Amino acid sequence: MTTKLETKALSAWFGRKQVLKGISIAFEEREVTALVGPSGCGKSTFIRCLNRMHELNPGGRVDGKVLLDGADIYGMDPMEVRRKIGMVFQKPNPFPNMSISDNVVAGIKLSGEKKKADLEGIAERALKSVGLYEEVKDDLRRSGASLSGGQQQRLCIARALAMEPEVILMDEPTSALDPASTSKIEELIRKLKSEITVIIITHNVSQAARISDKTAFLYLGELIEYGNTKEFFESPKSPITERYITGRFG
Amino acid sequence: MVVVFFFIMIFGMLLIRSFPAMARDPLMIFGSTWDVEAGIFGAAPAIIGTLVSSSIAILFAVPISLAIAVFFTEYAPSQIRTGLSVVIDMLATIPSVIFGIWGLWIVAPLMKTFVQEPISGSLGFIPIFSGPAYGLSLLLASVILTFMIVPIITSISISLLSSTPVELREAMISLGATRWEVVRHVALPFSKLGIFAAVMLALGRALGETMAVTMVIGNSFMWPFSSISIFSPASTLTSKIASELYEAIDPFHVSSLIELGFLLLMITLSVNSLARLIVSRYSQRRYGT
Ligand SMILES: Nc1ncnc2c1ncn2[C@@H]1O[C@H](COP(=O)(O)OP(=O)(O)OP(=O)(O)O)[C@@H](O)[C@H]1O
C-alpha cells in the first residue's frame, strides 16, 4: 500500500471562523475512502482544501500541508493541481450551453487538446466508462442539461474522468438522485478504484459501508476516527463515532 | 392597455401629420437634397447618419462595456468595485445636454488634435478618414453616444455576469480553468443573450438620442454624399428635426420633418422587434446546441 494523498495538520478558516482543526490523514492509492460526519462538521471544506478550491471563497484560508505523492500541492500551480485531482459536486452541474460530448471534453480542451478525432475518442471512452454511452450515443450533440438528473451526474463524472485524474473527490454525489441512479453510481465507484484514488463524502452510512475501503469520521472540524470500513462500523473506537453510526445524532 | 392606446395615438398623429408630404411624393424623403426654398425634402443623409452614428457607437461601446463588466465582476477588488459602480450609475444619470456641452467644449478640441489630425494626416488617402478636421463631426457624435450608452450595457452586463450560477463556475474551475477561461466558457455564454438584449436597448437609445447629437454633429448634409469622411459634419433624423421644426413655416417642410419622426419611430420599432424575435428564438433553444 502506498499513500497517494496525505494531509498534515490541515486547518481551514472562513474569515475568522476556524472550520477545520489540524486534520492529519493519509489516503491510500487505489482505495475508496468515505468521509462521514454530521452536517456542518467541515467535510465539504475539507475536500475543497484538497484541490485548492477552498481558498477561492472570500475569506477562505488554509494552513498545514497537503501532499500528493509526497509533494505539497500548496507549492504547485493550482490549475495543475485541479487537473490531477478531479471533483464531482453534490448537485449535477453540466454546462448548459454545451453538448453532451463538449461537456465531457471541456477540461481537456482547456489543457490544449484540440484535434477533433482525438476529442471524440476521449468523449466516447469517458462516456463508456460511466455507462452513459449506450444511453446517449444517438445524439451526442444534445445539450448536457437535457439529460435526467442521474445521467447528468454520470456525465459530470465522465467530465472529471476524461482529465485522467489521479484522485477524484466526490461531495455527496448521489444525495440528489433516485435509488436506481444511486446504485449505478455506487457500482461505478467500486469499478473506478482499480485505477484511481477516490475520496467520497456521504451522509448515508450504509452507502459508506457498501462502497468504501476506509472510512473517516469528522466531527466539529476534527478527525475523530479513521480506519478500515469493516472495523469502523463493527467496532468503532470512539463513543461519538458509535453514536453517529447508530443514528443517534442530528 | 393604456400604453398600447397611447402608442397608437402617437403613431396615428405622426402618420396624419406627415401625410401631406408622403402623399405628394412618397419617395422624395429618400432623396439626397434638402432645399426648403425649392420645396425639395430629401433626407437620405439624415437617415444614413442616424444608422451609421449609432452603429459606430455600438461598435465602440460593446467591447468597452464588456471589458469593464468582466473586470468588475471577475477581477476587481471590492474597494474598486464600489467606486466603479458609483461612477457607472452617475454616468447614467447625466442629462444629455450636459453630454452635449462637454462634447462641444472638451471632447471636440481634444479629438481634433489627438484623433482627427493624426489619422487624416497618415491615413487620409482612405476616403472615410480624409478631409479637413472641422471639430464637429459624425465621429464626435458617435463618441459622445458611446459615453452615453456604455453605462447601460455595462450595468446590465455586470448583473448578468454576476448572476452566473456558482455551481457552473466551480465546475469549470475544478477542471483546471483559469479565471479568464471561466469567463470565456461559463460566464459569457451564460449571459450572452441578456447582453445582446442590453446592446439592443442601447442601440434604441442611441438611435433616438437628440440633444447631445444635435449639439455635436454639425448638422450638415455634406455627409455622406459630398464627403464620406467620418471627420466630416453630418446629420441624423433627430438633429434634423430638432434644429428645424421650430422655424419651419412651409406646410410641406413641417410635414416632411414629421415624416422623419415617423421614420425614426419605424427604425427603433423594428430594431426592438427584431431583438425580441432573436431573444425569444434563442431562449427557447437555449438548451439545444
Ligand atoms: N461560505 C461560507 N462562509 C462562512 N462559513 C461557511 C461557508 N461555507 C461553510 N461555512 C461553515 O463552515 C462549516 C463547515 O461547512 P461544510 O460545508 O464544510 O460542512 P459539511 O460537513 O460539508 O456539511 P454538510 O454535510 O451539510 O454538507 C459550517 O459550520 C458552515 O456553516
Ligand SMILES: [Mg+2]
Ligand atoms: Mg457539504
